[in-house]
Amino acid sequence: MSGASTFTYNGSGPFASQTNVGSIAQWIAFAFCLGATVFFLALSYVRNVRPEARLTYYLVTLICAITASAYLVAALGGLYVPGQVAYAMTSTNSVLLAMAGTSQQLTYNLIRSFSWLRWASYAAVAPLTIVILGILAGAHWTEFIWVSVSAMLSVAGLYASIISTAPQSQWPIFSFAIFAGVPVGVALVYTFRVAAHKVHPEIGRLYDVVGFGSFILYAGYAITAGVSEVGFITSVDQECIIYAALDILTKVVFGFVLIWSREAIARYGTFLGQINTGVDFDFPIQRSTYTGSGSNYATEPTPGVVLGEHRDLAFAQLHAATNTTATQGKELAYNPWP
Numbered sequence: 001m002s003g004a005s006t007f008t009y010n011g012s013g014p015f016a017s018q019t020n021v022g023s024i025a026q027w028i029a030f031a032f033c034l035g036a037t038v039f040f041l042a043l044s045y046v047r048n049v050r051p052e053a054r055l056t057y058y059l060v061t062l063i064c065a066i067t068a069s070a071y072l073v074a075a076l077g078g079l080y081v082p083g084q085v086a087y088a089m090t091s092t093n094s095v096l097l098a099m100a101g102t103s104q105q106l107t108y109n110l111i112r113s114f115s116w117l118r119w120a121s122y123a124a125v126a127p128l129t130i131v132i133l134g135i136l137a138g139a140h141w142t143e144f145i146w147v148s149v150s151a152m153l154s155v156a157g158l159y160a161s162i163i164s165t166a167p168q169s170q171w172p173i174f175s176f177a178i179f180a181g182v183p184v185g186v187a188l189v190y191t192f193r194v195a196a197h198k199v200h201p202e203i204g205r206l207y208d209v210v211g212f213g214s215f216i217l218y219a220g221y222a223i224t225a226g227v228s229e230v231g232f233i234t235s236v237d238q239e240c241i242i243y244a245a246l247d248i249l250t251k252v253v254f255g256f257v258l259i260w261s262r263e264a265i266a267r268y269g270t271f272l273g274q275i276n277t278g279v280d281f282d283f284p285i286q287r288s289t290y291t292g293s294g295s296n297y298a299t300e301p302t303p304g305v306v307l308g309e310h311r312d313l314a315f316a317q318l319h320a321a322t323n324t325t326a327t328q329g330k331e332l333a334y335n336p337w338p
Helices: 020-046 051-076 093-100 116-137 141-165 170-179 180-200 201-230 236-268 310-323
Strands: none
Touching: 020 051, 020 236, 051 116, 051 236, 116 141, 116 180, 116 201, 116 236, 141 170, 141 180, 141 201, 170 180, 170 201, 170 236, 201 236
């Protein structure tokens, strides 16, 4: 049981319970997520974008806000299940039965602290992140549903493997959770990527960064769960530090890279360009302009402006086709709100 039945590693002291080290990591993650929430929220209102493109700003803000709220509660210690002083899985299960009457969450190793709120936030954030990546890639809405449900099922499986109290049940459930996440991996490295490259070369390059990066980091979540809450190899403080680092990368850094690069593409035609100031971003395009951005964003013969999250790409392509430069100054006649 990887040390779960002894008092030397996960049985007492910092290995069984969270200390100030873990709390500091949680406060740092909270600060990053809160700062990103405020920044993205302000950005979503001041950027000169159409409502369809504004949805990406809202969703990035939301995943940072959910994660920040979870870290705030966890750092304050309100919903963190404390480690117990004795190992409960005895031959008679007497201690387990006594603990079952309490309000605390049971796991196979009752002497080790466990934060269930972390996994509740992941269940909410996972489908939102899939939607963000799907919007970026221009994927069909059926892929959104299929991959989002698979992500939630995988998160639920990981949670079940952690709280399971039946002997030798953690790893089979953990394996099922990994299997349930296979559609997510396929979408991140193949399905969404193919759709993204059909929309626009620069959107494809951007997706290669955020898509493959997300795949690697999501694998990191599964590995961390396996070596900490399922396998009892790391200490609780080490677990908090690793999860905090992963959350900062997958929420805060992910959001900044996505927004910064999308705006760079909109104004400069490359995701490595400078950040957009709002000028010309998501500018309305004449109906006669063909974007070549895939069936989901075709503009011929109607409507009068390019529809979809990538409508701003038509403007950049128009400049490239006519050898003109971007408009200097804000278009006063354009109202970004419906």
